[in-house]
Amino acid sequence: MSGLREQKKQKTRTAIMEAAFTLFGERGYENTSISALAKAAGIGKGTIYSYFSSKSEILLAFCEDELDCLHLELQRTIPADAPLEEKLLHVFMYEFRYVTKNKGFGRTLMRELIFPKELTTEKSRQIEEQFIQFFVLMFTEAQERGQLRRDIDLTLTCGHFYALYLMALSAWHSGRLPSEEDVRAALQVMFRQALSGLQPKKA
Structure with missing residues (x-):
């Protein structure tokens, strides 16, 4: 069970970073909000903060x-x-x-x-x-x-x-x-x- 949980966590982290890679490149760092990153990653805004503080x-x-x-x-x-x-x-x-x-x-x-x-x-x-x-x-x-x-x-x-x-x-x-x-x-x-x-x- 812990293995599946770890896989899910890694998948979520990867989704966040892939969203950041795309949006930071397209919109620029300053013009990309945490909300936009969450939407692109297909997760809630609060989920991002459980992985990254900023x-x-x-x-x-x-x-x-x-x-x-x-x-x-x-x-x-x-x-x-x-x-x-x-x-x-x-x-x-x-x-x-x-x-x-x-x-x-x-x-x-x-x-x-x-x-x-x-x-x-x-x-x-x-x-x-x-x-x-x-x-x-x-x-x-x-x-x-x-x-x-x-x-x-x-x-x-x-x-x-x-x-x-x-x-x-x-x-x-x-x-x-x-x-x-x-x-x-x-x-x-x-x-x-x-x-x-x-x-x-x-x-």
Whole structure:
């Protein structure tokens, strides 16, 4: 019985998030009410509040799901001993596809993650910390394989590569990088340039 109840809860949560994905993308975040989300999800307004305390929390749930997907993607598709550049490209292109499959929704998601509202600041910080640790682990493994220097701050290194990704994402939104292939090529160049200055010094 508890299994059926859990399935129903998951189905309801999925319906809410699918409604948010559609409406945030079509109407914009500010112009979408909780009532509209409930109607689109086929549930009562009060039901949404039993899952999420606010619209911002719904957005952050997408960030949490994305992080889970990133872990799975890395485990399923990239060999553990793959070069760091390959792993970074794969992960960031996966994220790029995630936030651009609905342009309007992707903008809203990134804005809330990078510039969170006061009500969700703590939750945003928790997700940010999980995201950082995801990359710190990747960088630590690269250090152990001699692909990355050991005398660098790994948290700041995470910020460095994420900033390069945001630059490419912004260029895609503005049309300077019109295709996914262009984004990947730009990221590859920027990552390669960064990594060439981070590789261990040869004796």
